[in-house]
Amino acid sequence: xxxxxxxxxxxxxxxxxxxxxxxxxxxxxxGSGINNWIMWEHxxxxxxxxxxxxxDNIFVFGVGPLAGSGAGSGVKGRITFKSPCYDMFGDxxxxxxxxxxxxxxxxxxxxxxxxxxxxxxxxxCNDEVSLRDASHLWGKDTKDTHAILQxxxxxxxxxxxxxxxxxxxxxxxxxxxxxxxxxRIHARCGGGAVLxxxxxxxxxxxxxxxxxxxxxxxxxxxxxxxxxxxxxxxxVYGFKRxxxxxxxxxxxxxxxxxWRNGQGNMFRGDDITSDNWVKRFHKYSEVCSSDCFIACDAxxxxxxxxxxxxxxxxxxxxxxxxxxxTGSAAGALDVRDWAEVAHWGKLTNDYGIDxxxxxxxxxxxxxxxxxxxxxxxxxxxxxxxxxxxxxxxMKDIERLVDDIVFQSNPFGKMFGDGPYKGALRYSxxxxxxxxxxxxxxxxxxSFTEEMRPFPTWMNNMAVASRGADHLKGLGLxxxxxxxxxxxxxxGGPEAADLTIPDYKGASTAIIENQVxxxxxxxxxxxxxxxxxxxxxxxxxxxxxxxSITGVEHDSDQLMRDGERICNLEKAFNSRVGMRRExxxxxxxxxxxxxxxxxxxxSVAADMFEPVLDExxxxxxxxxxxxxxxxxxxxxxxxxxxxxxxEADGALARG
Amino acid sequence: xxxxxxxxxxxxxxxxxxPGDTFELDQPTVSELAKQLTDKYGDRMSALLIDPNxxxxxxxxxxxxxxxxxRVFIEDTLEDGETIAxxxxxAGG
Amino acid sequence: MSAQxxxxxxxxxxWYQPGDEIPNVGMKLFALRNQCTECxxxxxxxxxxxxxxxxxxPQLSRVRIDHAPEKPSKxxxxxxxxxAEICHxxxxxxxxxxxxxxxxxxxxxxxxxxxxxxxxxxxxxECVPGCPFDVVFVAPSGELLKCDLCGGDPVCVKACSTxxxxxxxxxxxxxxxxxxxxxxxxxxxxxxxxxVARDEVGIMxxxxxAGKISSGA
Numbered sequence: 001x002x003x004x005x006x007x008x009x010x011x012x013x014x015x016x017x018x019x020x021x022x023x024x025x026x027x028x029x030x031g032s033g034i035n036n037w038i039m040w041e042h043x044x045x046x047x048x049x050x051x052x053x054x055x056d057n058i059f060v061f062g063v064g065p066l067a068g069s070g071a072g073s074g075v076k077g078r079i080t081f082k083s084p085c086y087d088m089f090g091d092x093x094x095x096x097x098x099x100x101x102x103x104x105x106x107x108x109x110x111x112x113x114x115x116x117x118x119x120x121x122x123x124x125c126n127d128e129v130s131l132r133d134a135s136h137l138w139g140k141d142t143k144d145t146h147a148i149l150q151x152x153x154x155x156x157x158x159x160x161x162x163x164x165x166x167x168x169x170x171x172x173x174x175x176x177x178x179x180x181x182x183x184r185i186h187a188r189c190g191g192g193a194v195l196x197x198x199x200x201x202x203x204x205x206x207x208x209x210x211x212x213x214x215x216x217x218x219x220x221x222x223x224x225x226x227x228x229x230x231x232x233x234x235x236v237y238g239f240k241r242x243x244x245x246x247x248x249x250x251x252x253x254x255x256x257x258x259w260r261n262g263q264g265n266m267f268r269g270d271d272i273t274s275d276n277w278v279k280r281f282h283k284y285s286e287v288c289s290s291d292c293f294i295a296c297d298a299x300x301x302x303x304x305x306x307x308x309x310x311x312x313x314x315x316x317x318x319x320x321x322x323x324x325x326t327g328s329a330a331g332a333l334d335v336r337d338w339a340e341v342a343h344w345g346k347l348t349n350d351y352g353i354d355x356x357x358x359x360x361x362x363x364x365x366x367x368x369x370x371x372x373x374x375x376x377x378x379x380x381x382x383x384x385x386x387x388x389x390x391x392x393x394m395k396d397i398e399r400l401v402d403d404i405v406f407q408s409n410p411f412g413k414m415f416g417d418g419p420y421k422g423a424l425r426y427s428x429x430x431x432x433x434x435x436x437x438x439x440x441x442x443x444x445x446s447f448t449e450e451m452r453p454f455p456t457w458m459n460n461m462a463v464a465s466r467g468a469d470h471l472k473g474l475g476l477x478x479x480x481x482x483x484x485x486x487x488x489x490x491g492g493p494e495a496a497d498l499t500i501p502d503y504k505g506a507s508t509a510i511i512e513n514q515v516x517x518x519x520x521x522x523x524x525x526x527x528x529x530x531x532x533x534x535x536x537x538x539x540x541x542x543x544x545x546x547s548i549t550g551v552e553h554d555s556d557q558l559m560r561d562g563e564r565i566c567n568l569e570k571a572f573n574s575r576v577g578m579r580r581e582x583x584x585x586x587x588x589x590x591x592x593x594x595x596x597x598x599x600x601x602s603v604a605a606d607m608f609e610p611v612l613d614e615x616x617x618x619x620x621x622x623x624x625x626x627x628x629x630x631x632x633x634x635x636x637x638x639x640x641x642x643x644x645x646e647a648d649g650a651l652a653r654g
Numbered sequence: 655x656x657x658x659x660x661x662x663x664x665x666x667x668x669x670x671x672x673p674g675d676t677f678e679l680d681q682p683t684v685s686e687l688a689k690q691l692t693d694k695y696g697d698r699m700s701a702l703l704i705d706p707n708x709x710x711x712x713x714x715x716x717x718x719x720x721x722x723x724x725r726v727f728i729e730d731t732l733e734d735g736e737t738i739a740x741x742x743x744x745a746g747g
Numbered sequence: 748m749s750a751q752x753x754x755x756x757x758x759x760x761x762w763y764q765p766g767d768e769i770p771n772v773g774m775k776l777f778a779l780r781n782q783c784t785e786c787x788x789x790x791x792x793x794x795x796x797x798x799x800x801x802x803x804x805p806q807l808s809r810v811r812i813d814h815a816p817e818k819p820s821k822x823x824x825x826x827x828x829x830x831a832e833i834c835h836x837x838x839x840x841x842x843x844x845x846x847x848x849x850x851x852x853x854x855x856x857x858x859x860x861x862x863x864x865x866x867x868x869x870x871x872x873e874c875v876p877g878c879p880f881d882v883v884f885v886a887p888s889g890e891l892l893k894c895d896l897c898g899g900d901p902v903c904v905k906a907c908s909t910x911x912x913x914x915x916x917x918x919x920x921x922x923x924x925x926x927x928x929x930x931x932x933x934x935x936x937x938x939x940x941x942x943v944a945r946d947e948v949g950i951m952x953x954x955x956x957a958g959k960i961s962s963g964a
Contacts, residue, residue: 104805474745
């Protein structure tokens, strides 16, 4: 396996091609693993403590070897950069057609540095690469940008697919995302702000080259078996029909939602708590990621008959909301109408902004108002106009979103980096400590799901390398109480038992390695949940990976590769000064017990420290400081990383 | 003989067409409940509930919890009056 | 291949001689309009199985996903959709073969599908406009690409994310699979149950009536 890396220096306009050799795949698997390594090397010659919005930051796009290669597990591209909102390691995945099409240009990795003197977009058409004027795109949302580029560049030699930023990215809002084909957002960590700071509006690709598969027979045999095993599982049909919205009823049953800034863990309102999406908002057309055997995605169109609120949005059409779109609108903001939830999804996507941090920024202020901790005058000062801050009022919420996207008032400027930094700034301005109501985990990132009854999730939110969310260490052994998997990994049922801390940190460590692998393969996480080999991507996808790349790593080696990738992300964060005390979650999750759902009385503090200790032990890191040890890094063939950390004083002593 | 209630959500509700059922079990076991469910609702329920490779309850994409929020497995026993919820096991998104 | 073939037509064990009556293809591929998810799995799989050196490239695929604008309906409110453009194996002989100046088409003995003999093809591209369904494609190299039914087990049907195996379990999904490999009669039966499918049959019917394709045996 070999691949091409396109290096673009926007300051000088220099564009060059580099080969990523087979040895790099042997070590870093592909996708996010290779992205991480490109970024790590960049920050050996550039200041890692730079302002993430400065030209010194790097923006890497990459797509793993299983994406679009007949493995049938979807296509996920990955962007990697230093996060402007959390000032640490940042990356984010996104699907759709862009990462699929880019494989046919021959360039699977793009590294962007510097800053263009004026807005430009990058056009890649097979091996012809150019930077073009984007003044006609500046100020446009992602939908228009995509439409203009598609029209401008046409259908030859292939359809045009784009990655673009909306107004949020242009205004360098810290929580801005990057949107693939105007439909799917790489939301987390603020990649949009990095592109905005570089004056890069979009990347457009067209290609008619091919992908070479090392052992096509092996791959075809594997994908036949994969497909057949999926077809035997009726749950796959349910997933096809509902997508991630299938989680709504389950979360409601066990109490795993995030309601009104985390004050509850169940949705309110009959419509929103049930499967009504499927009944009332039929999907009419599907807009799937490429190369996916399941195809769960769908489009909706509002005709005004669905509900009273839907009359506002007649004719609006977009992708069906995913669970976290619902979790942020119906949950954090208590919006109780599906049409409004759907509109929230479209709104955040068009502007190109992360709905997790956005909703928690807004819900933070709503809770302060609900508790009468701020007066109407305070609100008027913050917004420059009166603002109701009423739960679930979509019209008001839209104005608040505009404030942040366009940075038009003190509120927008204060909360552009999400609820943690926003709450700190607001507390300082008001001379009062409001941090109790800010909902965040590692890095100040927020996430709209309950985690107090679930020790592995809680631990994951505290240690995730890119900031709190579920996509670094999806704690499914424990959330789904998989005794069978606990038995396989730990020789006993303890990891599946929610009431004890045993093996919870260990589960995080193992699942982080697996997720790192999946992200490096370039496939979707959902096949993992539905796949017959039960949550073991190192075993299951192993054969597909070997057939496609010719990297002959068995499942043990692949797990070590995953661990190596996680360790590099950790090393990045150690270099920017993160230690054990940064591996934490917010006060409410830590100290306030849940009072509803299936597990009332849960509080994270009960198990937080022992689980964190165990996580470091399983990682082979120093428990006291949380730093990596030379022994562990050398075991993973990362001696040179240990040297860098030692020089920075970021390696554990002894 | 014990009586057990069931609650169906999402895809389970679609297959059964009901929010829930009551079953009388000769054996107080999950396997007996699973057998009655597949007898009553046929192939689709069987394909959703049972993993053909292991004959265990299907673990991928499904979740079954008792009234205390504990997942049940095929080898577990049930108490009289227990309620089991049948859920779709998907997280995140 | 013409109606009265001038030369040996088929490689393999069974050879049709000039003057032989060639039976029509028994099993056919059908693609339903606007039921496609544009997941591209068929393009990926098709190009892979037809590639001599394990290359995946949608531009080498014999099935292509295309936009299929439709009249807006209750089911499809935006009037947008996608369709898998695939050879219908429409006649005996098919129009693509009839216009071929070098008689480069032959029947696969197993499936009776008309396929292109690349050695005899001069890449004149007459067959591209000759096809009434626009499903003879041109590779970037100039090679003409036409569906060969994969020897009787079409990979696009197997891999389709709305594959029949996945959806035959019940009609509760209120939709049909996109790609079928069926006998015409079976397909007609299915299409009666699902109105969307009639589009395709309707087109075929219209083509027959206009004399653009022949019905075969």
